Amino acid sequence: MNRPAADVFAAQAMQYIPRLRRYARALTGDASAADDLVQDALERALVKRSLWREGTDLRAWLFTVMHNVFVNQVRSAAVSRTVQLDDAMADRPQPQSTDRLEIRDLDAALQALPEEQRAVVLLVGLEQMTYDEAARVLEVPIGTVMSRLSRGRERLRRLMQGLPETVPLKVVK
Amino acid sequence: MSTQPVTEAELQAYVDGQLPAARAAEVAQHLAQHEEDAQRVAAYRRQNETLRTAYDPLLAAAVPARLRPGTPRGWWAPVQPLLRHYAIAAALTAVSGIAGWHMHATVAGERIQTVYLARVAAVAHAVYSPEVRHPVEVGADQEEHLVRWLSKRLGAGLKIPHLAAQGYALVGGRLLPGERGPAAQFMYQDMKGQRLTLYVRVSKEAREQTAFRFAQENKVGVFYWLDGRLGYALSGETDRAELLRVADAVYRQLNP
Numbered sequence: 001m002n003r004p005a006a007d008v009f010a011a012q013a014m015q016y017i018p019r020l021r022r023y024a025r026a027l028t029g030d031a032s033a034a035d036d037l038v039q040d041a042l043e044r045a046l047v048k049r050s051l052w053r054e055g056t057d058l059r060a061w062l063f064t065v066m067h068n069v070f071v072n073q074v075r076s077a078a079v080s081r082t083v084q085l086d087d088a089m090a091d092r093p094q095p096q097s098t099d100r101l102e103i104r105d106l107d108a109a110l111q112a113l114p115e116e117q118r119a120v121v122l123l124v125g126l127e128q129m130t131y132d133e134a135a136r137v138l139e140v141p142i143g144t145v146m147s148r149l150s151r152g153r154e155r156l157r158r159l160m161q162g163l164p165e166t167v168p169l170k171v172v173k
Numbered sequence: 174m175s176t177q178p179v180t181e182a183e184l185q186a187y188v189d190g191q192l193p194a195a196r197a198a199e200v201a202q203h204l205a206q207h208e209e210d211a212q213r214v215a216a217y218r219r220q221n222e223t224l225r226t227a228y229d230p231l232l233a234a235a236v237p238a239r240l241r242p243g244t245p246r247g248w249w250a251p252v253q254p255l256l257r258h259y260a261i262a263a264a265l266t267a268v269s270g271i272a273g274w275h276m277h278a279t280v281a282g283e284r285i286q287t288v289y290l291a292r293v294a295a296v297a298h299a300v301y302s303p304e305v306r307h308p309v310e311v312g313a314d315q316e317e318h319l320v321r322w323l324s325k326r327l328g329a330g331l332k333i334p335h336l337a338a339q340g341y342a343l344v345g346g347r348l349l350p351g352e353r354g355p356a357a358q359f360m361y362q363d364m365k366g367q368r369l370t371l372y373v374r375v376s377k378e379a380r381e382q383t384a385f386r387f388a389q390e391n392k393v394g395v396f397y398w399l400d401g402r403l404g405y406a407l408s409g410e411t412d413r414a415e416l417l418r419v420a421d422a423v424y425r426q427l428n429p
Contacts, residue, residue: 015289017240022231026224035237042240103227106220124189125221126228131191146182153185157216 009049013042016059019127020066026122027070029111037073041066063127063137067119074115102160109159117152120145125153179203184210188217233354235377291397294372294406295390297349297358302368302410309345309360319346323357329375329402334426336361339419341369353377369409369419376402385420387413396420400427 020041024034045052045065052061110118116138123134124145131149135142158164176199186192187200204211301308311319316333324331326348333343341361349356349372356374388395394416397406405427407420 017236018232018234021234021236021240022228025231026228035240039239102223106223106227121220122224126224128189131186131189146185149185150181153188153217153220154213156220157213160220161216 006046006049009046009052012058013045013062016062017042019059020062023063023122023127024066024070026107026110026126027115027118029107037066037070040073041069044069057133060129060133060137063123064139067137070119071115105160106156109156112159113152113155117148117155120148121152121156124149176202179210184214185217188214188221233350235353290372290374290399290404290406291386291388291395292390293351293356294358294370294397294408295388295393295395297356297372298370298393298395298408299391301347301358302360302370302408308368310347312345313343315345316343323348323373326355327357327373327375331357331373332427333359334371334423336369336419336422339422340364341419344368367409367411369407369411369416371423372406372408374404376404378402385417385424387417398424 017038020038021034024037024041025031028034028037041062045062048065052058110121113121119138120134123129123137124131129137131142131145135145138145179200183192183196183200187197187204190197192200204214311322313319320331320333323346333346335343340363342363344360344362346357346359349358351374354375356372359371359373361369361371383399385396385398388397392410393408394411394413395406395408396416397404398420399405405423407416407423409416409419
């Protein structure tokens with residue numbers, strides 16, 4: 001039996017809480033929803049800690065647990081929180097040059113991405129995971145990570161720059 | 174030129190710095206000739222930067238009570254009784270890799286933070302003390318500027334101890350990211366080039382003073398202590414007695 005003692009596990013998990021909060025905030029677009037998500041994820045991780053092998057990357061494992069909690073929440077939500085792109089951006093001011101406006105636009109534009117693209121853009125761009133790590137966290141093949149990343153970033157760029165909706169991208173190899 | 178055509182995946186990897194250097198150079202050449210791709214790459218890099226500007230403050234923000242230890246109904250409530258007294262020692266040793274330290278604090282969270290102080294100080298020492306060309310951001314020749322700058326960034330009046338009597342000259346200092354905000358590192362060097370670093374971080378709330386505690390992280394020894402809002406850690410690859418002698422001098426200068 002490989003189950004680490006609860007206190008050992010909790011103390012180790014603690015160092016990743018700020019990172020989990022950062023990712024959750026960007027993922028959910030809402031500060032209190034983000035902390036709910038982190039708390040749910042930590043509770044679940046504590047219960048399921050025997051599935052984590054001591055000595056392996058705890059950060060990646062915690063992100064995996066949190067991602068699964070997030071996906072379940074999104075699926076079970078009566079009304080999907082994914083907003084239509086046009087609606088989300090329609091009454092927004094055009095992006096201006098100051099950082100603050102750009103950040104606000106980014107926050108809104110992120111929420112306009114499909115969850116699976118948003119997650120990849122954030123794991124890679126914000127959490128700075130390698131593609132391989134992101135693939136393991138999301139439990140998808142690396143090719144899927146690459147195509148979601150490519151589509152997500154392009155969509156984000158178009159939203160932020162007020163460009164027309166997507167053009168077909170080159171085939172990802 | 175007969176390089177392989179650049180794929181979409183490689184453009185992404187270029188943005189994230191995940192391409193081997195040789196291939197990255199080829200992609201850079203491709204971008205010089207393909208304006209549209211270059212614009213996309215620039216926009217994606219800007220996205221990464223904006224993401225970090227937007228959300229990185231959460232890394233330094235205080236963790237809400239319900240996510241912290243010591244909370245009656247927090248996520249690790251079932252664990253809580255175990256966190257009392259010395260049961261946590263095993264946990265912290267596992268976290269930090271630090272052995273041979275003592276603790277007398279009463280709150281688990283505070284213990285963890287204090288151990289982190291030694292841990293991050295030791296890591297910062299290991300990273301910067303071998304630096305030949307850029308050991309510090311601001312040199313000892315601008316000591317006044319250094320102390321003003323770091324005091325401002327940490328939000329507390331810092332003092333730089335002078336350790337000439339102990340045989341160490343100030344090299345300078347730098348700003349570092351700490352667990353909960355900016356931290357400072359001052360570097361000293363003796364005649365033989367042996368370096369010590371003093372790591373300083375500030376807490377929001379004043380904590381009680383603590384005695385010196387010692388931690389050993391690989392080759393780096395650390396004496397650390399709390400003094401009101403300030404936490405100090407003196408690190409060096411010297412023997413413990415020597416480090417204690419200097420730590421004592423630092424403490425006396427900071428608390429005349």
